[in-house]
Amino acid sequence: MGKTLDNVYKHQSLVYKYFLYVISVALIVFFFPKGGKFKYEFQKGKPWQYENLYAPIDFSIKKTQEEIEEEQSSIRKNKTDYYTYNASLVSDVKNEVGEELNLLFQSEGFSSSQRQALRELSEEVVEKLYIHGIFQNVPQSESTVVVKNNEAQPVSPSDYLGLEQAKKEVSEYLSGINATGANRLQGLIRNSLRANLFYDEALTESALNDELSKISYTRGEVDQGKLIIAKGEIVESEDFKILNSLKDEYESELWMGSNYYFILLGYTILVALVLIMLFLFLKRYxxxxxxxxxxxxFIFFNILLMVIATTLMVKHYENYIYMVPLCILPLILKNFFDARLGLFVHVLTVLILGFVVPNSFEYIFLQIIAGIVTILTVSELYKRANLFISVGQITLIYIIGYFAFHAIHEGNLENIEWILFGVFVLNGLLTLFAQPLIYMFEKIFGLVSDVSLLELSDTNSKLLKELSDKAPGTFHHSLQVANLAEAAANEIGANAMLVRVGALYHDIGKMENPTYFTENQITSVNPHDDLPPKESAKIIIDHVINGIEIARKNKLPDRVIDFIRTHHGTTVVYYFFKKQQELDSETDSENFKYPGPIPFSKETAILMMSDAVEAASKSLKNPTFTIIDEFVEKIVKGQMQANQYLNANITLKEIEMVKKVLKQKLTNIYHLRVEYPE
Structure with a gap:
């Protein structure tokens, strides 16, 4: 048991990677849509590349979403409007007219026969007007039903009668009647008329919903064994609908029962293979x-983020999967690492998503092309214009790609889904969110981006201003080293921004005892003259330790602190070591060595060379091309003989290129101008 635990502790980093790998595979498979994968890939307008396909099961031909929406739209357009008939209001109108007639009869002399005739005439006119009812608002629909005495009675448009029209009808009914008082009766009825048909919104909506619920989502059946499509036959519109119906039926049936576990196993194996490729790439390259x-x-977190976002979109809003800004992934990884890793991870992520997205070939093609464009165009992300230009190019690639696929599938430019162009534009806008994401990832994972490096390179920052005030000579030396190192990094393709920032901060530890370093001594008094060589060496060596402490206190990123640690590697403080040897010939050089570690990257190796060359160049008197050449060669050769570059991934060719740049820069600095005649 004890040995097992020891092995776990020794390989805890590897154990963590295994754990991360298993969790990632499990999460991805968990978020995958719960359905099998149809084994045939097909596209509208393309030949059927497989053997003759016969229906493996009985299934229904599903209507497309467009067909269903068209039916729904037709039903809504031709819906029946329901109106409620108020019978009591008719009685009220009759009573009101009768009361008005009584008043009229009292004020004027009418015989009993005339009174009876007017009463009968008024009731006849009111009955005729209200036979279908009077509408408060005349219906616009051609299909109208009046609910009268709990019975639904259809009313034709010719019978629609509004209140104003009803009043005109009164005049028409009574205009040809010579009965005494007919004209007075006309006014009485018109004043008493009121609408008694009112729109019943609840009943109308209920009837509409009933009609919508009757829509069939299928249009025919395909019997098992029937030939669906023959090999080489073009997948026409009707074939495409039948194949999609079979695909949906097959996948929904496949996921049921014992098949579930086999499908789960298949997904797990495929995702595991993809993530193994990522581990192998990282380990090898x-x-x-x-x-x-x-x-x-950090890399696995970003993959999971994109996969989960896309799979959730596939589940809930399948038509808008391109809204997920997948190009954020290569953009961010290139910013923190390099272009090759960014593209590799992007391609692997797209391959994982190809298992679950519809039209997987189209999706994989567009996303990989967009990823390549992202890698090729995004550079110097700290420049705001660059990100906007790159996002514009990515969006354009999506639009052109969709246009091309639509032309291939449809053979024309009809039925273009213009909303997808809006989706692509929204995708581009969401890609701009990469900037705040980069800031968040820096804080969460402790990484450094070019944007942060640009901020750190500002010489007006608090720490560099403090260095300038306390140790002006060291500050000037750091600026010179930064210029040399940046030029050398550009020459061999290293991270110039990173090495410049590292150079600016590499000597901040000298702020603790600035006068013990020659570049800050403004008088001929040297405090080392009063100290034994061992103490002097300790003060010099301690500027590395002090620098690390100051950097941590000011929350500098670890990648910048690495330059402070390694800029002297494990070299010896040679001057004081020699002085101590004069006092004690058996002096051990280990007591005069910097703590290290030695440089472990191109950038830290460049800084070591630039720092040593710039510092030692101050001792040159009357430098010439030859002197500078021999001087640089001697310093770099000494560092190589001290095995300072064993861990740095820098080649001999690149070291030669760095030396060449250093010689050129020193020549420009120290080369004497031609003296002009007086």
Whole structure:
């Protein structure tokens, strides 16, 4: 048991990677849509590339979403409007007219026969007007039903009668009647008329919903064994609908029962294979990243983020899967690492998503092309215009790609889904969210981006201003080293921004005892003259330790602190070591060595060379091309003989290129101008 625990502790980094790997596979498979995968790939307008396909099961031909929406729209357009007939209001109108007639009869002399005739005439006119009812608002629909005495009675448009029209009808009814008082009766009825048909919104909506619920989502059946499509036959519109229906039926049936576990196993194996490829790539070509669990976690976190976002979109809003800004992934990884890793991870992520998205070939093609464009166009992300230009190009690629696929599938430019162009534009806008994401990832995972490096390179920052005030000579030296190192990094393709920032901060530890370093001594008094060589060496060596403490206190990123640690490697403070040897010939050089570690990257190796060359160049008197050449060669050769570059991934060719740049820069600095005649 004890040995087992020892092995776990020794390989805890590897154990963590295994754990991360298993969790990632499990999460991805968990978020995958719960359905099998149809084994045939097909596209509208393309030949059927497989053997003759016969229906493996009985299934229904499903209507497309467009067909269903068209039916729904037709039903809504031709819906029946329901109106409620108020019978009591008719009685009220009759009574009101009768009361008005009584008043009329009292004021004027009418015989009993005339009175009876007017009463009968008024009731006849009111009955005729209200036979279908009077509408408060005349219906616009051609299909209208009046609910009268709990019976639904259809009313034709010719019978629609509004209140104003009803009043005109009164005049028409009574205009040809010569009965005494007919004209007076006309006014009485018109004044008493009121609408008694009112729109019943609840009943209308209920009837509409009933009609909508009767819509069939299928249009025919395909019997088992029937030929669906023959090999080489073009997948026409009707074939495409039948194949999609079979695909949906097959996948929904396949996921049921014991098949569930086999499908789950298949998904797990495929996702596991893809993530194994990522681990192998990191181990073989990005060893530094592979050994850093924080960086590996960051990469897997971004993959999971994109996969989960896309699978959720597939489940709930399948038509808008392109709204997920997948190009954020290569953009962010290129910003923190390099272009090759960014593209590799992007392609693997797209392959994982290809298992679950509709039209997988189209999706994979568009996303990989967009990822390549992202890698090729995005550079110097700290420049705001660059990100906007790159996002514009990515959006354009999506639009052109969709246009091309639509032309291939349809053979014309009809039925283009213009809303997808809006989706692509929204995708581009969401890709701009990469900037705040980069800031968040820096804080969460402790990484450094070019944007942060640009901020740190500002010489007006608090820490560099403090260095300028306390140790002006060291500050000037750091600026010179930064210029040399940046030029050398550009020459060999290293991270110039990173090495410049590292150079600016590499000597901040000298702020603790600035006068013990020659560049800050403004008088001929040297405090080392009063100290034994061992103490002097300790003060010099301690500027590395002090620098690390100051950097941590000011929350500088670890990648910048690495330059402070390594800029002297494990070299010896040679001047004081020699002085101590004069006092004691058996002096051990280990007491005069910097703590290290030695440089472990191109950038830290460049800084070591630039720092040593710039500092030692102050001792040159009357430098010439030859002197500068021999001087640089001697310093770099000494560092190489001290095995300072064993861990740095820098080649001999690149070291030669760095030396060449340093010689050119020093020549420009120290080369004497031609003296002009007086």
């Amino acid at each position: 990005r060893t530094e990243i592979f050994q850093n669990n924080n960086k590996v976690t």
